[in-house]
Structures are given as structure tokens and as C-alpha cells.
Amino acid sequence: MQLRVETASPWDWRWQLRNSISSVEQLAERLSLTPGEQQGAERAAAQGFPIGITPYYFGLVDPSDPSCPIRRQVVPDEAEAREVPGDLRDPLGEEAHSPAPELVQRYPDRALLLVTDQCAVYCRFCTRSRMVGAGEGPRPDQRLEPALEYLRSHPEVRDVILSGGDLLSMATSRVRRVVESVRAISSVETIRLATRVPVVLPMRIDDELLAALRPFHPLWVMTHFNHPKELTSEARAALNRLADAGFPVMNQSVLLRGVNDRAETLEALFRGLIRERARPYYLLQADPVRGTGHLRTPLDVGLGIMDQLQGRLTGIAMPKFIVDTPGGMGKVPVLPEWVVSRRAATDTAPGSTTLRTWRGVEVDYIDPPV
Numbered sequence: 400m401q402l403r404v405e406t407a408s409p410w411d412w413r414w415q416l417r418n419s420i421s422s423v424e425q426l427a428e429r430l431s432l433t434p435g436e437q438q439g440a441e442r443a444a445a446q447g448f449p450i451g452i453t454p455y456y457f458g459l460v461d462p463s464d465p466s467c468p469i470r471r472q473v474v475p476d477e478a479e480a481r482e483v484p485g486d487l488r489d490p491l492g493e494e495a496h497s498p499a500p501e502l503v504q505r506y507p508d509r510a511l512l513l514v515t516d517q518c519a520v521y522c523r524f525c526t527r528s529r530m531v532g533a534g535e536g537p538r539p540d541q542r543l544e545p546a547l548e549y550l551r552s553h554p555e556v557r558d559v560i561l562s563g564g565d566l567l568s569m570a571t572s573r574v575r576r577v578v579e580s581v582r583a584i585s586s587v588e589t590i591r592l593a594t595r596v597p598v599v600l601p602m603r604i605d606d607e608l609l610a611a612l613r614p615f616h617p618l619w620v621m622t623h624f625n626h627p628k629e630l631t632s633e634a635r636a637a638l639n640r641l642a643d644a645g646f647p648v649m650n651q652s653v654l655l656r657g658v659n660d661r662a663e664t665l666e667a668l669f670r671g672l673i674r675e676r677a678r679p680y681y682l683l684q685a686d687p688v689r690g691t692g693h694l695r696t697p698l699d700v701g702l703g704i705m706d707q708l709q710g711r712l713t714g715i716a717m718p719k720f721i722v723d724t725p726g727g728m729g730k731v732p733v734l735p736e737w738v739v740s741r742r743a744a745t746d747t748a749p750g751s752t753t754l755r756t757w758r759g760v761e762v763d764y765i766d767p768p769v
């Protein structure tokens with residue numbers, strides 16, 4: 400039996416995409432823009448990275464507060480026109496690490512397949528702002544074929560991340576086709592779906608999508624909640640639907656100035672995520688994307704937050720704090736100074752290490768005899 404699909408409701412994801420806020424006028428109708436936001440929005444519309452906000456996600460914006468953490472993530476600001484030292488157009492060197500069109504490989508065992516340039520929202524801190532939202536949309540089969548051929552002939556690549564853009568902004572039939580093509584490569588063991596849809600368009604995680612993807616497990620979902628305000632009842636339901644359908648869900652938060660740069664905020668977010676069976680996986684130092692200096696924090700801020708959370712937050716809610724090094728040289732986990740000093744073994748004494756615990760006390764760990 401063919402079911403008729405109702406798309407005239409705000410609870411339908413296609414309605415949300417069709418009714419996205421994408422122009423300065425639409426923004427200005429709904430928000431009293433600050434002069435900086437007005438200028439930023441005009442610049443974005445004219446030349447930059449586009450505006451795109453689903454009505455659902457826009458509903459989380461506090462219209463009376465220009466410093467609202469949701470607003471800072473999606474409403475452009477004049478500061479996007481500013482370059483600061485260290486800014487890069489392609490901070491992770493993805494173009495230099497592309498063995499085939501639409502494919503990025505920065506590590507031997509995994510690769511990133513860019514299946515579309517379209518997203519459900521355009522986040523102002525996006526690492527790939529140089530290419531997302533460019534208007535080309537989902538990549539057709541023939542455009543992805545060289546990347547698939549590369550994966551077929553490189554069996555050392557066992558983990559493929561489907562990204563873009565956001566693949567779940569595409570039609571379900573297209574998502575299924577891409578996943579099916581990658582799953583058909585016998586050397587690929589895991590497929591990861593990198594998506595912000597559970598955050599910004601949770602109604603997209605519907606029965607049709609889950610039924611279409613279930614045959615291709617193991618499929619992991621890498622999502623991207625940045626603030627506890629994003630854990631609405633709709634988003635929590637989407638996370639539970641994913642978990643119930645057998646998708647392990649991992650969350651990567653980006654540390655953003657004025658959004659989530661306080662330990663209390665991240666503690667609330669990470670606790671909220673584990674309640675919905677989503678694992679806080681990475682806290683990412685924001686990449687030095689051109690025009691995002693106003694949203695980034697010094698490295699010390701992240702280290703201080705990790706220091707405060709250690710011991711106070713259950714281990715399953717503790718992400719790794721990661722710097723993805725500029726130029727595409729790879730991710731580095733960074734830790735507060737837990738190791739105070741180390742002493743090598745001598746003929747008369749074993750090696751030992753002085754550690755600082757979360758309680759602030761220093762404790763010696765003595766190595767076993769060698």
C-alpha cells in the first residue's frame with residue numbers, strides 16, 4: 400500500500416527545509432537585528448557563506464537576547480568580515496588531502512566522503528564554509544564514482560564518514576543509495592553519518608529514514624549538539640529513535656565563545672546527552688576558519704573546562720578535548736597537567752610518577768619492578 404506523505408505540516412522535515420529562513424529580510428522580520436547582525440546578514444547574503452535556519456531551530460532563538468547561544472551559532476555577524484592571525488580558508492587542509500573528487504583522507508584507515516554541499520542550517524563556525532551552501536546540492540552518482548572506486552581499490556580504508564554538507568538534508572532515497580554504494584565495498588567495516596539534523600531538524604529522524612538505513616548496519620551517527628538548550632523534547636526523541644534502531648550515537652561539540660565556554664554549560668549538555676544514550680565523544684577546539692575569530696576561545700579555556708569537569712562528571716559523559724591541527728596533520732587530544740613529574744627507574748629504586756588528582760592532591764604512582 401502506498402502511503403500518502405503529508406508535507407504541509409511544520410512537523411514534516413521537508414516543510415521545515417522549504418520554509419527555512421534564508422534571507423536578510425526574513426531574519427529582520429523575525430528578529431530585531433543588532434547593527435552588527437544586520438551588517439553580517441547583508442554580507443552573508445551578498446558574498447559569503449549563506450544564511451539557513453530551520454523554523455524549528457529558529458524557535459530556540461531568544462529574540463530579546465543578541466547573546467543567545469543559539470542565535471550566535473546561526474545569525475551572521477559583522478565580525479565574519481574580520482581576519483585574525485592564524486585564520487585559514489581550509490583549516491584542515493582537506494583540499495590537499497583529497498585523493499579523489501569529494502573524498503578526503505587524512506588517516507590511513509578512514510576517509511570522508513562529501514556527498515552534498517547542502518545543510519539544514521548553516522552554522523557560522525563551519526569548518527567547511529568554503530564549500531558548503533554553494534548551491535550545487537547532492538552529488539550525483541557519476542560525480543561520486545571516482546571516490547567509490549578509490550575506496551574499492553584501497554582496502555586499508557575501513558571506516559567511511561559520510562558528510563558534506565549534511566547527508567540527511569537529502570531525500571531518503573538518495574541517502575539510502577549513497578549508503579548502499581559504500582556498504583557494497585567489502586573492505587568498509589563501519590560507516591558514519593555525520594549530521595546536525597538531530598539538533599536542527601529532529602523530525603527528519605523518522606520511521607521512513609530508519610527503515611531505509613537499518614539494513615546497512617553497522618552505521619554510526621556522529622552528531623553535533625553544542626548547548627543544552629538544543630536538547631529539546633523533539634531532539635531527545637530523535638536521539639532515542641536512533642538508539643532504538645541500533646545506531647550508536649556519538650556527539651562532537653565545538654567549543655564556542657559565548658555559546659558553551661563554561662564548565663556548567665557543558666556539564667549540563669553532556670549529562671543530557673548520556674540520558675538519551677548519546678556519547679559525548681569530542682569537545683573540539685574550534686578550527687581556525689577564516690572569519691570565526693569572534694567565536695573561538697584560547698586553548699586555555701578548553702583546558703580549564705576539562706580540568707573542572709574531570710572527577711565531577713561521570714566518565715561516560717567525558718569527551719576527549721581535541722585540537723584538529725591546522726593543515727590537516729591530524730587530531731591531537733590535549734589534557735590538563737595531570738602528570739606533575741616523572742622519575743626514571745635506577746639500580747636501587749623503581750620509576751615513579753607524581754600525579755595531580757581531581758581533588759587537587761598529589762599522589763605518587765610507583766612502577767612495578769622491571
Ligand code: SF4
Binds near residue numbers: 520
Ligand atoms: S551542519 Fe555541519 S557542515 Fe553544515 S554548516 Fe553546520 S557545521 Fe557546517
